[in-house]
Each structure stands twice: as structure tokens, then as C-alpha cells.
Amino acid sequence: MGNSKSGNVSKEILEDLKLNTKYTETEIAQWYENFKKQCPTGRITKEEFQGIYSKFFPESDAQTYAQHVFRSFDTNDDGTLDFKEYIIALHMTSTGKTTRKLEWAFSLFDVDKNGYITKAEVKEICTAIFKLIPKDELSGLADDENTAEKRADKLWNFFDKRENERVAEGEFIQGVLENEDALRLIQYSPSK
Ligand SMILES: [Ca+2]
């Protein structure tokens, strides 16, 4: 009693996070302390989030990509990330479990959040990914993936769909799991 490890996290959120993530109560309490320090209002705005991303990608334009990532984390669509959304995001992107990461990747590509991915959405995310790639790395890309359009075409072909068809979550995850190249193309990993 008294010396509660969970700090100021509400009981409801704590239970929810314990259920939905791999984190323990102590870990969640620590994350909460850090979160409050960085973000005294308890909410991260899109602009703050973009600022964080810019620091990670000082040599390129991370703004568009950051907007998409923010959208995929803002599950209740209120334009801010609260602690719960922040922890779920952390969990989805840092866990070793590939399927969970791919569930997140699906939500990243599903720009209008309707449960399906279209070719236009793939192109939109590929364009954002391209802005992340520093100029000096662009010249080293393979011929069939050195523009956002080519990258989108190549990625789309893995899903075995016509131009105007759409990809459901299960199909997306399966397509990426079956093709190593697809897994590489849905993300940008800095080469250094
Ligand atoms: Ca939110």
C-alpha cells in the first residue's frame, strides 16, 4: 500500500496495457514517468511527433512519413497521442514478433483506415519512405526500386492483385511474410 509502483497511471489503462503488451507494471510505470517528463501535458501533438522524427533523420525529410506513423498510432483519431497509444505504439514497433509489426505496417499503409490497402495508398507511403532516404543513398538503389513509383509497383506485385483491387490485412501479412523483398520494401532501414 502507499508506495505504488504504478505512479499516476490510471488502474484501467494499466490493466489494459498489461493485457495488450509484454510490459510489466514496473516497466509501464517507468515509461509513464519518462512520458510525463517529455510531455507534461500528457499528450503528444502531431507537430511534437514530427519534431522527434526529424531528430532521427537529420539528413532527409521525415515530415510526411512521421505524419503517417502518427496517424497509425492515433487510434482514436483525436489528433494527439496519449500515454496508452504511445505504449501500444512502442510495443507494436519494438516487439520481436513479426506478425505484430506487420499488423502495424498494415495500419501505416491503410491511409484512410478503411481496412484495405489500395495501390494508391502503397504509392503514398512509398513516396513518404523515399523522402526519408538521404540523397547519397538514393543513387545506390536497384534500378527497379529507385523511385517511389517503381518501389510501389514492385511491392504491389507481391500481393498478386490487379491495379484497382485492394489488399486485406491477412493478405498483406501473408504477402510480406512470403517475400523477403516485400519486408524490406515496406520500411526504410538506415544503412549506417
Ligand atoms: Ca489519440
Ligand SMILES: [Ca+2]
Ligand atoms: Ca485504405
